[in-house]
Amino acid sequence: MTATAAATERTVEVADGVHAYLQEPGGWCVSNAGIVVGDDGAVVIDTLATERRAALLRTTVDELCPASRRIVVNTHHHGDHIFGNHLYGPEATIVAHDGARAEMRETGLALTRLWPDVEWGDVRVTLPTVTFTDRLALTVGGRRIELIGVAPAHTTNDVVAWIPDDRVLFAGDVALAGSTPFTLMGSISGSIVAVERLRRIGPRTIVCGHGPVAGPEVLDETIEYLRWIQRLADAGVRKGRTPLEVARDADGRFSHLLDPERIVGNLHRAYAEIEGGPPARPLDVIGIFGEMVEFNEGRLPTCLA
Numbered sequence: 603m604t605a606t607a608a609a610t611e612r613t614v615e616v617a618d619g620v621h622a623y624l625q626e627p628g629g630w631c632v633s634n635a636g637i638v639v640g641d642d643g644a645v646v647i648d649t650l651a652t653e654r655r656a657a658l659l660r661t662t663v664d665e666l667c668p669a670s671r672r673i674v675v676n677t678h679h680h681g682d683h684i685f686g687n688h689l690y691g692p693e694a695t696i697v698a699h700d701g702a703r704a705e706m707r708e709t710g711l712a713l714t715r716l717w718p719d720v721e722w723g724d725v726r727v728t729l730p731t732v733t734f735t736d737r738l739a740l741t742v743g744g745r746r747i748e749l750i751g752v753a754p755a756h757t758t759n760d761v762v763a764w765i766p767d768d769r770v771l772f773a774g775d776v777a778l779a780g781s782t783p784f785t786l787m788g789s790i791s792g793s794i795v796a797v798e799r800l801r802r803i804g805p806r807t808i809v810c811g812h813g814p815v816a817g818p819e820v821l822d823e824t825i826e827y828l829r830w831i832q833r834l835a836d837a838g839v840r841k842g843r844t845p846l847e848v849a850r851d852a853d854g855r856f857s858h859l860l861d862p863e864r865i866v867g868n869l870h871r872a873y874a875e876i877e878g879g880p881p882a883r884p885l886d887v888i889g890i891f892g893e894m895v896e897f898n899e900g901r902l903p904t905c906l907a
Contacts, residue, residue: 609906621636834852
């Protein structure tokens with residue numbers, strides 16, 4: 603399945619004062635954000651990819667919360683979740699996983715080079731001012747927001763935001779609604795551990811990093827997909843086949859998800875885990891992205907940013 607229409611923005615209040623800022627249909631670089639408001643300010647979860655999209659989000663935040671205090675949470679280092687950080691000014695507190703700072707600095711604006719035709723505008727890498735590894739609690743308007751480090755999963759530095767009183771989970775890209783999971787820069791096995799951990803806390807409403815608002819069923823589908831990838835990789839290694847060859851012959855049980863070319867990157871990660879070595883060890887992202895383009899019949903994956 604490939605997205606063809608322009609992405610649209612809308613805000614959904616998923617609990618009192620808790621808003622999902624959705625960019626639909628999702629897919630590459632068309633990410634979601636969260637806005638949690640109180641009379642003392644707002645917590646903004648992720649800041650989007652392009653200048654235009656990030657500015658629209660900032661306008662929405664200001665309309666929902668006149669109070670000036672802003673805390674920005676980055677769920678991981680990818681540009682479509684952090685490029686708008688600077689719009690909240692030097693007075694904003696930016697919170698991320700301990701591992702995000704180095705990844706942001708090293709990766710820089712690399713995402714813009716994968717899709718050079720996108721109108722990125724004035725995007726920047728603004729590093730976090732507060733980092734943590736396991737847990738950090740925030741409070742806005744008397745509401746507790748628990749930030750939980752679950753890496754390695756989608757990346758080496760994933761954070762989710764859990765609002766226990768409302769049973770709302772902002773999952774970042776650890777879980778994607780309607781889009782193919784992507785673990786090339788993270789871990790298949792780590793993602794399974796992370797998603798099972800999220801199931802145990804019992805979320806009722808899940809705002810994924812991409813796609814529509816979901817329920818706990820998105821966690822079930824994510825684990826089903828990741829275990830399918832592991833089985834494909836096991837068989838492919840035994841038969842001496844490459845990840846691209848395995849991807850081309852895979853059955854279509856997940857063909858309803860956006861961005862099916864991610865199967866190639868996921869298989870490369872699964873192969874690496876079979877081979878052993880450190881979790882989430884770096885792979886040749888650019889080379890593997892080229893194989894994803896090849897899988898996609900030579901076309902660059904659709905990006906609606």
